[in-house]
Amino acid sequence: MGRSSRIVALTAATAALLAVAGCAPQDDESPTDTASSGAASCSKESLRTRTPGKLTIATDEPAYEPWFRENKPESGEGFEAAVAYAVAEKLGYARADVTWTRVKFDTAIAPGPKNFDFDINQFSITEERKKAVDFSAPYYLVRQTVIALKSSKIAGRTALADLRDAKLGAQVGTTSYQAITDVIKPTVAPQVYNSNDDAKKALQNGQLDGLVVDLPTAFYITGAELTDATIVGQVPQVGTPEAFGLLLDKGSPLTGCVSGAVGQLTEAGTLTQLEQKWLAQVAGAAELR
Template sequence: MVSSSRTLALTAATAVLVGTAGCAPQDEDPAPAPSATAASCTKEGLRTRTAGKLTVATDEPAYEPWFRENKPESGEGFEAAVAYAVAEKLGYARADVVWTRVKFDTAIAPGPKSFDFDINQFSITEERKRAVDFSAPYYLVRQTVIALKSSKIAGRKSLADLRDAKLGAQVGTTSYQAITDVIKPTAKPQVYNSNDDAKKALQNGQLDGLVVDLPTAFYITGAELTDATIVGQLPQVGAPEAFGLLLDKDSPLTSCVGGAVGQLAEAGTLKTLEQKWLAQVAGATELQ
């Protein structure tokens, strides 16, 4: 059953997203990309890794609700659907899209990329923009704390209540940064190579709580760990956190890919995809 609070949150997020469709949040604008003509933003005009093909990357495994059953090529799941919508805007048929797998921390590291763009819940940050390019944002996100129902932090209502907790997150993510910058626990947060590793640590009692984005939190607690619960959302600090498609630094594709995302936002396509794939998650209490 869809929560009205979650639906309103998604609608509000999309409204902000449309307003920022041409660029990232104001204080996180990617470096200006060369202007692209309509002719250059077509399959025939784009300088992709393989002529006539669009190589799209994501992590291994690819998690729900962003991808269904770890099969991005199916187009099922929010990010899989967004990737194919961007490809279509650029003139690529589904058969022209080639998927590859790249670990999260490898994708955000400096250096040449093995893909045209990567979609994997990459938050747009100033630090990352020194190494990679980002498209316009396609989703606004909140970080969320989950815990086992038996955990000492289950049911806690404030950030102060979490300061003595053992917390963890996936390496290189803004979830980890949210722990250090927003919660500021007394114990050093634990870092894991993947959310799967982090979930195992939570199940084994090595963590009191795990920080992930809100849709992932609802999927984990609703479908994967039935003995887990959402403690609450972390407050937004500064500009809204936004996911963007990741490209090689100074990629010749950045302007066209960003423009395609912006067009999808303005047309309401991103809102429709959110409602289809993410609206089943309900709202969560905000920790103050």
């Protein structure tokens, strides 16, 4: 999970983001409790960062599109780069106060001291990982997405109704399959596969008009695995979505304030705007309505 099979929404409703943040189990002292202890405790001058007056943010090497543009997180371009700077600004840090460092995904989620203040790298929030690290409130709820070969009859379609006569497939027991049955509701029985690899082969062989996978996986498949495939669009939210959070050291004194900053960005609609810009408009994953 997270990084969607490790390398292998459109509008995640503000209410949904807050619901996930609110119902996610927390440690004895939750980020929300910490953040609400007083605005002064989250002022820049009060934050116990690795370098006083500076904020060190980590991500992987390389950093992939559309989360980061051209492997340059410092540019602020790409969804996660933009989110990172938005959080930094909420905490009182100007761009000049932000330093980026590179940390491998597996290293970041492992127990032990961190060399960053927080890491943004498509980390799924899981109970198992929370035993070793802290997470902020969710900044992104993963959406399910339809992909197709460029030659498919559904390539270029823009509405859910356009997919009703399509032969779609997904991995068994996944939210992707639930998106087909509960949201798209095609007239043709959907195909079920034991793995995404099996489903991809069916797509390549022309046995499917389209394949439903989560959005991060869709970006990877269409960008690195199947060059003749394209993203048709994102499906409205379904089921219990996978949630991405900023990762911090276990017991970090920054967790509450960072989580509070994410919550403010959610309430203001900023995260939704960044999704629309970087995932829908720039990356071409528009929502199917």
